């Protein structure tokens with residue numbers, strides 16, 4: 001018997017005006033696996049994640065978590081579902097007016113009703129997991145470098161030990177060395193928690209560090225999927241053009 005995927009998009013369609021950004025998207029990720037979605041700008045990578053988070057509602061298809069459709073869940077059920085999910089948004093998305101520990105513990109304090117003292121301890125543990133000094137806990141986001149903010153965002157994503165982690169362009173705006181450190185931390189945390197991970201990135205080095213598997217989204221569908229190591233050997237024309245950064249090829253003709 002085949003294993004039920006942790007998360008699956010089944011025939012998902014999402015339109016904006018006349019354009020179907022997702023056009024019958026079929027994609028799934030098995031429990032404990034890390035899937036990275038690559039693809040050109042505007043191809044619907046963020047929309048794919050937003051539909052799974054319930055931030056955008058698809059017009060067609062199903063999105064299944066552990067085999068159960070989660071499209072159109074009422075708010076109370078959606079909130080419950082969120083307690084099983086951690087997200088690192090592009091730009092870390094920390095609240096400027098909250099200290100770092102309050103940012104990291106936001107969900108514990110505001111959704112899970114964890115007392116402040118205990119929430120602070122858990123936040124500091126999570127900061128240590130991402131190699132941030134406990135002294136950072138009482139500082140504010142504006143006092144941290146971009147790389148440290150990403151680490152704090154990662155600590156917030158993992159603090160409640162989620163079953164599923166989403167990473168939206170986790171290394172955008174970082175220098176290559178800091179980006180490599182963040183990729184390694186992401187990979188370590190996903191493995192430590194045994195979580196299922198879905199990431200989107202433009203950065204191929206990032207895709208190969210954090211992904212067991214890579215899927216390429218183009219024209220609202222997955223045009224290639226394979227083990228991360230195959231990215232550089234597949235002869236799929238979409239992947240070849242993307243990896244080699246060539247302006248000519250099926251991607252240029254399709255847009």
Ligand SMILES: Nc1ncnc2c1ncn2[C@@H]1O[C@H](COP(=O)(O)OP(=O)(O)OP(=O)(O)O)[C@@H](O)[C@H]1O
Pocket residue numbers: 016021039040041042043044045046047048202
């Ligand atoms: N709320 C919205 N209203 C209208 N159009 C939208 C909305 N959100 C996304 N789109 C459109 O959907 C398409 C896909 O957007 P999306 O952000 O998912 O692309 P992406 O693959 O993540 O691109 P990038 O790599 O540039 O971030 C784009 O053409 C975008 O303009």
